[in-house]
Each structure stands twice: as C-alpha cells, then as structure tokens.
Amino acid sequence: MEPLIQIKNLRVDFALRSGTVRALRDVTLTINKGERLGIVGESGAGKSVLGFSIINLISKPGRITGGQIIFKGEDIAKYSLEKMRTIRGDRISMIFQDPMMTLNPVLTIGTQMKETIHAHRNVSNREAEAICLEKLRKVYIPSPERRLTQYPHEFSGGMRQRIVIAISLLTSPSLIIADEPTTALDVTIQAEIMDLLLELCETENMGLILITHDLAVVSEVTQRIAVLYAGKVVEIGPTRQIIDTPQHPYTQGLIKALPQMAGGKRRLNQIPGMMPSLRDMPSGCPFQPRCTERIDKCIHEIPLLTPVEGGGQVACFVRQGGM
C-alpha cells in the first residue's frame, strides 16, 4: 500500500498567557491512498487539532512546533501560507462540524462553490457551474440549478452538510478530513450523511480522516482507527481488531462504555476519573492515574507505540510484556 500522508512526531503547542498547552505530543500516523482512518478520543484529546494541523489551520495561539507532515514526498508542515493555500481545499478538503456555521450566511451556495473552483482551477464561470451541478447531484441534492442561487439559511442542517460535502468534492481531492461531520445533526440524518460519505470515498477512491468521539460511527465507516488520549496516540490498528479485541486499557474502557457492549447490564460502564489537563500532565503514561492495571514503570516512563499481534500498535507497558 502506498502512503498518502505520513505524520511524524507532530507537536502542536498553544502558547497561552497562563502557560504553554501541549495539544499534540509526538503524534505519528500514516494514511494510505484511498484509506479511511478514524480518529477517536474524548473531547479535549486533540482530535480536531490533529485534523486542522494537517492543513496548518490551527486556531490562533496554536502552532506546529515540531515534526513533519509528508504529503507527496514534501513536508507540508513547513510550507509557506501561499503554498499551503494551493493544497487546502484542492488536494485536501475539510468538512467542519456544524454545517449551520460553516457556510457564509450572506453568500449564495453557488458563489461559495464556484469560488473554491476558481481558487484552484483556471476555468470559466460556465465550466465551474457545470462542476458544481455535477457534484451537487453526487450528494443527491434535488434540482441543483435552483439551489445554486439560494442562501444557506434556506436549507436544512442535513442539506447544508451535503452541500459542504459537495464543496469538498469540487476539486477531486485525494484526502477529506471530516471533523465530527454528524455531531450537530439530527440522529436520523447522521446515518444518511455517513453513508453518503462512505459511498463517495469508495467511488472516488478518496482517503478519509474521520474525527469523532462516536465509536459506533467509525466502526461502520473506517478501515483503521487511531485512539487519541491527552494529545498522544495510545493505540492504532485495524477497525475490527480495535473494536473486538482492544489492547490499551483506555481503549478497552471506551469500548466497554458503548451501550451495545454493556450487554444485559443495567448500568453503562464508565472509565473512572477524568482526562488530565493538557497543561498539567502526570509523569509517565498520560493514562496512568486512571489505569487499573498500572505498574511502577508507567509512572516513570512514557510508553511508545509498539506493534502487537494482528497488525496494530499499542503504547502500554503492560501490554508490551510488563517490563
């Protein structure tokens, strides 16, 4: 398999007045061409930061302070703003969380679609419109010609997210980063949007990074899962393996907390304690204060990702043989 993007030892810091917050700490990941990767973790684990850091669009005080992002043989983390611009929205598209907020309220859908094409392709207005219509049909928007002249508030949430997906398809990118694309939507529409995304990735052979806290969603769509905890990847592996036989104690906790995994029991399982604050990390393994299987080594050293059986990698001393 050919790698599409290789993230190596990526570090992102937020320099706040009250101190530096380390949002990502030495994250290493590879996404292959046409592969669908899920990134899961609880809020504040750094999932969204990871997604945005790939196109270098982290919110203000945040900055990439180390590591590489290799895309087509070049380290795009070092790209200038103008060079990065030619990748954003062209080779790598993003889908944001809340479709109510992502579309500009005062511009028509047509304007917001065509400008994306014009930013990357030298085509006439007519050609651009043809591409827009084609992509709107792909996301099953009825009567797209009429829709182009309408404003975002004339669409429902689900329709808007379809439009955002259509925008992300405009330049036939090789990777889509979807940041919680269904969280803001009604439950009934969530499945439709996920199915659409899956279908498009398969037919267009696009890579997908799906960022979510919803394990059920990733398990249906993705081929591999990376589990993020306190800015570090604690476990990565094929989706089935992570769901069926999770290795890291944190992943095990997450899976157990799923309602369908609770079996006949009345009460849902939960992981005791809270994720540590990113500005005030415990020593050793970040999960160690909440871990029920903690050994001495966990408190003093930081575990690294190490391959385990079945093709996955785990960062846990206990799973790596205790010593």
Add this chain to the structure above:
Amino acid sequence: MFAFAMKRILQAVIVMLIISLIGFAIKHNFGDPVRDLVGQRVTPAERAEIREKLGLNDPFMVQYVRFLGAAVQGDLGQSYFFKRPASEVIIRKAPATLELVFCASLIIVLLSVPLGIYSAIRPKTLFSRFIMGGSIVGVSIPVFLTAILLIYIFSVELNWLPSFGRGKTVMLFGWWDTGLLTVDGLLHLIMPSIALSSIMLPLFIRLIRSEMMEVLESEYVKYAWAKGLKPRRVWWVHAFKNTLLPVITVGGVQLGIMVAFTILTETVFQWQGMGSMFIESVERSDTSLMVAYLVFVGFVFVLVNTMVDIIYGLVNPTVRVAGRK
C-alpha cells in the same frame, strides 16, 4: 420583504407624529405666533383679535391637527427673525449643511474602512497599534475643540486655510448654493469637514475593527481558509460583507450624531447652514424656526433610519426571507 418594509414605514410615521406633537407642544407653550406675524407693536385688543382669527383659542388638539395638516403641506410656520416661512429658511440653509455632511461622510468612509480592516487583519503591527491609540485620543477630543485647534494651527499660525464662512459659492438650479464647484469654496470646506468627521472616524474605525475581528474568528471564515481561497477573497468577500451589516445599522444611528455635530462645527466656523441657524434661532427666541428645525431634522433622521433598515433587509438574506413569509 414588503411586509417588513411596511412595518418599518408605519413605525416611522408613528415616530414622526410623536416628534411633531413635541414640536407643537413647544410652540404652543413658548411661541408667540402673533409676534411672529406682526411683531411687538400691536395693541392688546388687536392681539386678541388676531389670536381669535388664527384660531389660537381653540383646544390644543384642534390646533395640533391644524399644525399637522400645514406641516404635511410643507408649512412649518413663520420665522420671526427672517420674516419668512420657516421651511423656506431651512431649505435655503440646507445645502450648506448637506455639503458639509457629505464631505465628512466621504472622509469617514474612505478612511475608516481600510484602516479598520487593516487593524483587524494585522492587529499586532506597529501601525495598527498607532491607529488604535490615535482613535482613542480622537474620541476624547470634542468636535468644537478639534475645530478650534484646526483654526489655530492652519489659520492663525500657518495662515494656510480660511477660518470661517463658505467662501465663494455658485448657485445651481436656482436654489442649490454650492461651494463644491469653486476652489475657494473647496478650501473653505476642508477644515469644517475634517472637524466634523474627527469624532466619528475613530468610532467607525473601532467599530469596523471589532466587528471584523469577530467575523474573522467565525467558523465560516475558517472554512473559507480551509477551501484554499486567496486572502483577499476571504477578507473582502467573506469577512467584510458580514462586517458591513452591523456597520450599516450603527451607521444610520451615527448620522443622527453627525447632524448634532454640524451644530457645533457650523458654530465654530460660522458656516451658514442649518446648525448655526438653529443656535441663532435659540438665541433670538425664534420659536417657530426652532420647532421647524426640530421637525425637519426629525424627519430626516426617521427617513434615513427607515432607509437603513430597509437596506439592511436587502443586504441580509435572512431578513429578506423572514419578510417574505
């Protein structure tokens, strides 16, 4: 949209009724229409006769309705000092004030938009800090003081610019007395319009800057960056267009303040406009002219505010649909 516009117009009419009521109450209590018409030298008997003839002994509301009817036809009473209909006096003086307001607005728009946007996009540069520092000093200097300082520096000390009056003017269409077409007239316009814009300019810069910064933090601007748009497009189309909406609404309100400041500016520069006319009418107890100015300015405000609301509705697609429903 139509329903929305109708609602706004109805509100405007109500406000106008209230303003005219206040105006009439002033006139009724403090004015002396007999004096306005024939002066002081009349015997009490003649006065009483004229009062009766003018209907001044009728009940308040009857007189108000009469006043309203006349006002709708453009008759706002007689100016005691000018011995002419008040509306005619106002129309005479209006071009001077309007030209001043026009030039000041031009300065404000041309400077506040680029400066406000620049300081929002690059908040940390030295120039932005200078703009922000300058703007807080700017809002702290009263308009008349700016005017006095300008006169002291450019007229008294440097002797570059004329310090009062409108200079040479040209009559247009028989009623528009313009200073815009002669060099002398334009020279006379420079300092008054700078003085008039001096307090609104920093307010607008700060307003545009804070709105723009808020919009730049929004999700849709972040999304516009994620689409790989060129910075110019993100700033001017995505961010600026959304910045405009609140700026338009506030701009309408600011116009009112601008008219208030023409009173100050015109007084300093002895500019023969409506503002100095108003202050003179207060000094001369020319109640009819005072009330006429109040009603006229009220009318202009209400007109502008209603128009701003309707324009806002046109720019903002959300209102457009709400009105359509």
Add this chain to the structure above:
Amino acid sequence: MQTRWTRFKESYMLHSFLRDPVALCSFIILATLVFSAFAAPVIAPHNPYDSRTINVMDARTPPSWSEGGSTKFLMGTDAQGRDILSTMLYGMRVSLIIGVGAVCLQAFIGIIVGLVSGYIRRLDTILMRIADVQLSFSTYMVAIFIGAIVQTAFGVAGYNKVAVPLLIVIIGLAEWPQYARTVRASVLAERKKEYVEAARVIGLPRIRIMWRHILPNTLSPVLVISTVQVANAIMSEAALSFLGLGMPVTQPSLGSLITAGFQYIFSGSWWITIFPGVLLVTLILVINLLGDWLRDFLNPKLYKG
C-alpha cells in the same frame, strides 16, 4: 473591612491593573485631576469667583514663560484678568460635578427602565422603542434640543441661575437609553438561567428576585459603561456650554472657558482656549483609557449599537 481589603489586595483585578502601565498612569492622572479639582479653593492661586481680586489690567497676560508673562499668573490670564490655572481648576470641578451627577441620574433611570423592561414583557416593546428612537436621534441632539427648549422656557438669566442642576437633568435625560439597553440585555440573559427559574418556582416575589438575584449580575456591564458615560457627559456638557446652552462665563466649566477664549485666538491669545482644551481632553482621555481597560478586564457582553 480588613479582610475585604486584603482580598482586594490579592485579587486578580488589582494584579492585572498594576501590570498595565496605561491603566495605572491613567488612574494616577485621573486621581490627581479629581483631587486638584475638588481642592481648588485651597490650592488654586486665585479665586476666580471673587471679583475683588480680579484686575482688568491683568487681562490676557500670556503664560509666565513667554514674553510679557508674569510669575503671578503661571498660565496667563483670560479676557477678564482671571488667572487661567485657577479658573481651570474651578472649571474642572464644575465639569466633574455635572458629569458624575448626570451619569448617576442616567444610571438611575436606565437601570429602572432596563430592569422593568427586561422583566415585564408587556412594557418591554414600548420602553425599548422609546429608547431606540431616542438613541437614533443621538444623545447630543436630544441634549441640545432639551437645552434649547429649557432655555426658551426659562430665559437666559433664569437658565444661568440653575445651570448646574439643569445640565445634570438635561444630560441625564438624554443618555439614559444606553443604560436601559445594557441592563435589559443582561437581565434577559440572566432570567433564562436556572436559578432565576428556581427562585420563581419557590415563589419569591418579583421585586426580590430582581433586587437580590438579577441586579447584582448586571453590575459589571453597568460599571463598564459608567466610565465611558462620565467621559461622554463631560463632553456633552462642554458641547452645550460651547453652544451657549451650558455654564455661564461667570461660573465657568471647562467647556465655557474654551468658548470664552475662542474669540481671542485670532488675536494670538491662544492660552485662554488651549489650556482648558488640553485639560478637558486629558480628563476625557484618561477616563476613556480606564474604561477600555475595565472593559477588557471584565469583558461583559455589551449591547451593541
């Protein structure tokens, strides 16, 4: 009291205040100005109200450091021979009294209207409509109109006699909508919260809910606009005085001092106007700078527009 003082000393507010040089300098300047204004009878070298000490022969003496200046009058004298420094100190006192008085009145009307319209929905539309209309006319315009009407009613002599309380009332009446809208906005935000619901459910009377629960939460935005409003009120007073609708020259405020000196600027006696002008700008500027700092620090959601 002791504990409250220590708490304040250790608070984040004081800490961030001391670390901000602009805020600190502004505060020191403002404190000095306010102190010298109210200590004017003691520290001013002359008494401008006492006609016996005024000599017309001293009229328009330039500042002491320039040619023709006298050490007796540090900043020169005005057209009536009064010491500029002394009239400025007395004038600043008048300006401050009117400014603060007007803001107290505005706050009083505005807070009551804001609370009522934020809490009693039936009155809300009408009260806010009045506030909107008045705001659209701009507070200056309203103040100038009210001033003009009052002067017409009282006559110039009558107006001058009661100028201070009149100006307080005029500026107070003109600017209350700012408060009303700010207070109403925070009342609306506050009454949605659970604890107000809870207080209502357990049957606390409305007045008590407003007084004990809602009002304290509106204080920080009120504090922020109060600083800016004092600056505005002082400016309004100066503007009214400049138009002849404010303080008479015999009992000058900073605004009327500037006005009185304006006509002499053409003959080169710049100091009569410029010194009070600079003092007025300094006073307004430091209040505005403090207001800015306070807004950044408290960062309440202020009502826009």
